[in-house]
Amino acid sequence: MADGRPSAAISGENLLFLTDEQLRQGIEAMFFAYRGFTADPDRILTDMAYGRAHHRAIHFINRAPGTTVNNLLNILGVTKQSLNRVLRTLIADGLVESRVGRIDKRERHLYLTDEGRLLEGRLSDAQRARMRAAFRDAGPEAVAGFRQVLEAMMDSEMQRAYTRLKESGT
Template identity: 80%
Template sequence: MEHSHAGASHSESLLFLTDDQLRKGIEAMFFAYRGFTADPDRILEGMDYGRAHHRALHFIHRSPGTTVNNLLGILGVTKQSLNRVLRALIEDGLVESRVGRADKRERHLHLTTKGAELERSLSDAQRARMRAAYRAAGPGAVQGFRQVLEAMMDENARRHYQSLKESTV
């Protein structure tokens, strides 16, 4: 049942979303994610890489020299899972792991030229899709979309996201 109050602002009316409206939002998120990942999935298809490899490349590109531990926190995966992904990327010459200068136990991750080229092709495809969607929706919707996404993040994810927003690359 739709709730509506005479004189209620648009934002107040959003507080009374029905289960059907929420279900439609959930379904839209599923289909949008499928579209958002389709282009990179096609690029990675014949390379024995998947979305975990894509995410690792993205965040290593975003923060060159990031440590394995930092990447673990950003991706929210197990050490075993990340090690499998990094091993493949390093063996295939896409990522290099450098010993830390201050702490020899740390491993700092950098994309190689080959890794940067793959990351660029993956992100170019997603940027094109996002750019088209943002243009179609308009600036108000873009800001609202970001607010919704940020509100859905758990505290740990939000902290990593905020640190990335504050860094300049």
């Protein structure tokens, strides 16, 4: 739908990548790749008392410093109780700072401390290293396709969040 080739898709070459078998391989590729994707940071985190949820919070606070709790909630797609548990430990451990909003004092704005940035660096270095190797092995055209398919796989709400982050990044 809305792809500009409605009738061409019913014949020949265009169907080869839409067979159930091809789709199933795509599904399994996602499953196995996601495991690799999280493996390196997970290893670092279990040495400390942290988990993947802490990583996600740290990642997005680093990505958008000063973000509010509510905004983070929407990006992560979890309940505030779930996020709060994670944030509380990160703040208690001095990795995240929570500042009362100046304009709206109900809001809390979140920032990484120096120590938080240090852990963030360790985690993304590990994750980026794998991503870099995969990107390099596959080449620029494959990377473009990779991102195109992933973007099409997101819920529209997440697509918007993704694009917003993408555009904010330099």
